Amino acid sequence: MTRGFKIPKRVTTEIDFEGEVIKIDAEVPEQEPEPIPEDKKLNIIGKKVPRINGEEIVTGKAKYAFDINLPGMLYGKVLRSPHPHANILNIDMSKAEKHPGVRAVINLNKKNVRYVGEEIAAVAAVNEEIAEEALDLIEVEYEKLPFVVNINRAMEPGAPRVSPDGNISKPRTRERGNIEDGFKEADVVLERTYKTQVEVHNCAEVHGSVAKWDGEKVTVWDTTQATHGVRRSLAKTLQLPESNVRVINHYMGGGFGSKLGLNVHTVAAVNLSKIAGAPVKIMLTRKEESYCVGNRPGTIQTLKGGAKKDGTITAFHYKSHNNGGVGSGGSNASPIWDMYQCPNCLIEESSVYTNTDASRPMRAPGYPQGTFSVDLFLDELAENLGMDPLELRRKNYTTKNRGGTGTPYSSKGLDKCYELGAQRIGWNRRNKKPGEGKGPIKRGIGMASEIWGGSGGPGTQLDFRLITDGVVEIRCGTQDIGTGTYTIIAQVAAEELGIDIKDIKVMIGDSDYPRSGSSGGSNTAASVCPAIRAAAADIKGKLFAIAGPLLGENPEELDVGESKIFVRNNKSKSISFKEACKQITEGMLTSNETRGPNPKGYAFSTFGAHFSEVEVNTLTGKVKVIRHVAAHESGRSINILTSENQIQGGTVQGLSYAFFEQRIMDEQTGKMINSNYYDYKTPTAMDTPQIEPIIIDSVDPVLNNLGMKGLGEPPRIPSHAAMANAIYNAIGVWIRELPITPDKVLAALEERKEG
Amino acid sequence: MPKKRDKKIDKKHQLSRRSFLKGVGSGAVTAAVIPSSIAAIKAKETISFQETGVEKEVVNLIINGRTYNVEVEAREILADTLRKRLNLTGTKIICGQGACGACTVLVDGIPIYSCITLTMDVNNRDITTIEGLASDGKLHPVQEAFIEKDGMQCGFCTSGQIMSAVALLKNNPNPALEEVKLGMSGNLCRCGAYPKIFESVLAAAEKGRR
Structure with missing residues (x-):
């Protein structure tokens, strides 16, 4: 301070961004608001709040x-x-x-x-x-x-070369423990191959x-x-x-x-x-x-795993080939690497290059693929062990990442997701013997687990203004990609200032506003909202400095609520928020205050469990999802309405992945032949089952000043795996390849009959 | 290959192109090359939809209660006329082939896909777009319900969803969930917001009963 300015603190924070770890180097404040206590009664945060920009959308005024x-x-x-x-x-x-x-x-x-x-x-x-x-x-x-568009053909010797270094990249490996020792300890060892299709955004x-x-x-x-x-x-x-x-x-x-x-x-x-x-x-x-603008890589994954009689997983060996087109095939392995307790694990993943458009991140890149293999595998392992699939997951539950060998999670509510989800779907109604239902139309119930990042992090800058008319203007260079960012920003500001959400004007989606990060990795909400709260708290202090003398009280003793500023120990002594704003002599109060870094020493993840009930027509091979329960733990939910919508929408996209979508390439011409909405199938209203979201009521104790995590991608991760497991429970035949179309169901049934 | 077009217009284009090349050659890039005079729109909402030079005809469109005399090309689809000539951009185009319903508008109260409807075919017909649903500054009950129940995510298909819902409820003010699903099945939502869309339509029906 002696030189007339101060040197701010900068911190480098590592966060998960679309399945990769990235570093954010950002200026952080010396201090930020205390976390909101879990039991504090809130008025706007954690409620069903309609979008503040809803009217622009429903009137067609919103400009894309x-x-x-x-x-x-x-x-x-x-x-x-x-x-x-x-x-x-x-x-x-x-x-x-x-x-x-x-x-x-x-x-x-x-x-x-x-x-x-x-x-x-x-x-x-x-x-x-x-x-x-x-x-x-x-x-x-x-x-x-010469060219090749098919992943299998691209891997054959002598296939046309897409990349000068060959069509299969050197495997990216991760290893812990010793899988050979792990398999020796196991009473049951299985090895299965799973395939997923290329999906386009x-x-x-x-x-x-x-x-x-x-x-x-x-x-x-x-x-x-x-x-x-x-x-x-x-x-x-x-x-x-x-x-x-x-x-x-x-x-x-x-x-x-x-x-x-x-x-x-x-x-x-x-x-x-x-x-x-x-x-x-x-x-x-x-x-x-x-x-031309990206896709989710198709995969061929082989998972070998072993477990003791009591269900303890002893080893995983996971190999995957991912069709990256002319780009990277990415990684699917995190659900295998992190989700279940497993001391010995070897991961080997290769990109396979084909003459197709480069892959891009797609809602939880890699995780739906990896979850499809590990969660189907666990169900099959459970059956081999004579265990309930949910019990096997509970048996291998871990509160540390890296399969129980790494860093403790700041919070993990997966156990609650299991409990409430199982209760809601009626887990005990499932077939004790898969396929035991009578008649040609058979029902089954299955489930799968979800893990994802979504911690958010520092680095959001903003311009927070309180005008003399009591209106707040927030300018921030983040964006709303349909998840409701406009609204959660307004909610947090309104809650902190104790005023009506209608008085918060949110201006985002413009690089003329202060910088905020990309909307990826489910990081927007948990990056931006705590920053908004920090700035709102800063403004509140500035307003108290004006209101204190007006009330004849020490500004330290003031609080806000119901559009009033009042004395904490004497609520009747108050001034209306708008009245206090009129006394802002400068015309406005401003703040650029932001949030701090994520604390060190923890792993941050979001969790969920989906439970699905399906009906399989064994004569036509058609599968109908009857009901789907999606339980998620993502820390504090800011807006229950938009959170539910994310959960349901992610599930619908998972349903689409399970049964409909696939890019089809013509091997003779190298062209995509279903590049339109008629032929590239996605679900309609008629295909949409009852989807029941369960938002686990929890607050992360350390992550940020709101105790929140992200929710955008998590619901997209487990639904198709839960549906596939439910199909097995219904018909007693595994289908290990997506999408699960009627021909595959019929072929699998036929194979069992013959076998 | 290029289609034949009116010679007069071609000439204008030629002149423009030369001035364009000249501009590039001298290193001075200016905006003077845009032949704005050829934009022939009689409606006041003149914007930058410029012509291919093919023959045009004047149609009489009654949109949201207001009459527009618009010169349109024979091959022109209604969605383009609305969006590009009249700047009524609330109507969206997603698939462009009548598969997704984003471009749904009402013609004489009946929902149609405006991306596969020729503008000339709706001459003198009564057209309602998303911009015309609210009246006297008050939202239509379906619009209100979509906000309250969050029947949207990215919002891009929402106009079409709402127009279909309005038509559905007009025919069946008291639909069961399955009827809502059937009625809304011509409108795709890539975000998968269907469950909240169903809730919105049912809530709008409820408002209608009140």
Whole structure:
């Protein structure tokens, strides 16, 4: 302080982000508000609060990038490779340039393309039709090369090479203990192979960007989960000063992980706009959305595991090959590595490269795949041990990560999820002998467990203002990707200040606002909300400094509630919140206060358990989910309404993964053949069962000042595995490959009959 | 290959293109190249939907109780007319093939997919879009219910869901859950918010009974 300024504290925090550990280096405050006690009666937090921006959505006023219409705006289109693998020998764009209505054409200078849909050039024209025509006029001379799109074929010796280093990456391994010793200790050892399909995000709002230059500055309306992230990447890519780039994203029509990074079409829109001297809008087509902007890798997983007679798991050996397309296949192993007690574990995971679009994170990347193997495996192990599947999970319960060998969890409510979920579904109604039901239509009940990160972390900056009319304005560069971020921010501010949520104005989704992180890894809520609370508490102190003298009391003795500021020990002595705000002589009180780091010495995870009841028609092979119970522990829930919605929506997507979705590639042409909403199946209203969310009432004791964790991805993790286990309970036959379509059910039944 | 189009318009495009190339050549990129004069819209909500130059006809659209005389192309779909010519962007397009229902609007009270409806085919018909549901600043009961029950996540399919729900409840003010599911089955929701959408529709029915 002697030099007239202070050096703030900075802390590096490690958090799980989409299944990877990332480091956040951020300035943190010296102190922050005390955690809210678990038993404190709250008025707005933890209630069913409708979205504060609901009216904008239901009236159609909400503006997505898709809706941006600017005067003089041009429409851009991207020329994409029709071939799965080719060298580009020559590109002639002259005809396209001369085409009437075309305003700009850019060549991306690709020498080689490795999947159908890879970007080659882009055009901007006065309307979409002319832009399409211009694409047809770009003449590209290709030298077609051998290709492979199927994961099995890509692994065969002599398969066409996708990557110069071969099609199978060196395995990424993780190991603890000694699996050989573990298997020796075991009374039962099983080895099973599980397969999952490639799933595409297929966001409702296609990816797209609108770019508009204003002198040296460019504004981009982007469909993104990373308002500040895209700004930074775009500036870096185009070598622009970051301060000259603005990204706006007030509404976004679903991302599910595919909208976390900077896209080629965004850069193209910015470049085309610069050349044409007019705003350019590029929205992908539904086809492009299907095969150009990411997918969840398909997998071939083999899990070998051993257990003692009493159910104690002694070893896991997990091997996986993940279809990464021309990118990484990612990792599925965390549910195997962390979930159940297991001292000896070896993980070996390889990416398999194919001539398909690179994978991207997709809602809980890797975890639904890994959970499908380990949770089906546990059920089969339980049957071999003569144990109840739930009992086997309880037997191998652990309060430390790394299968009981690592760091203690800050909180873990999985036991409660088991208890309440089992109770709700009526676990004891399940078939004692799988397939024992009479008649052709058989019912069964199954379950699966969930683990995920979602701790959130420091690094959210914000601009918190309290105006003389008693209205709060919060500006923060986070974004609402459909989970309800606008609303939870307002809830936390309103709770802390004891005022009506209607008086909180939330402005997010704009890189002109202070920086916050990307919406991935279920980290947004637990990163942003504690920061909002810290700033609200700071503002409260500042207002008490004004209200104290007005009440003739020490500001330290004041408290808020019911839109009043009152003396803690004498509630009748009060002043209305709005009245106090009128006395803000500066016109407003402001705060940039933020939250601190996550504490050291703990592992932070979210937990859940899903229970499903299904009906299998053994004559048609069709499976109907009758009822699904989804119990989740994610610390304190800020908004029960949107939390339930996340849980139910994640379950519907799991149902979709279990029975409907799969990308189908034509091996002759290397093209995706179901790149539209008719042929790429997702559930309709008619397929949706009764889904009962259970939100475990708990508060994390140490993680942050609200005791909260994330909930976006967890519900997507276990539902399909619970459904698959329920199918086994119904028919007594395992189906270890997704999606579980009627043909697979019938084939499995047939095989058993023959066997 | 490019379709044939009106020569006059072509000429304008040619001129524009030359000025564009000139601009690039001199290193000066300006906005002067945009032929805004060719935007031929009679409605006051003129925006930047520019023409392919194919033949157009004037249609009379009655949208949310207001009459618009709009010049549209024969191949033009209603969703584009609403979104691009009239800036009524509440109507969304997701699949573009009549598979998902995001573009649902009411024509003479009947829900249709505006992404597979030609604008010329709704000449003189009464069209209601999401922007026209609220009246006198008061939300439609279905809109209210979707807010109260959180019948949305990302919100992109919500306009279509609400329009279908309005039509459903008009035909069947007192639906059972299974009837709600059937009535809403033409509207996909990628976020999977179906359970809350069902609750919303049932709550709107309840409001109607009150």
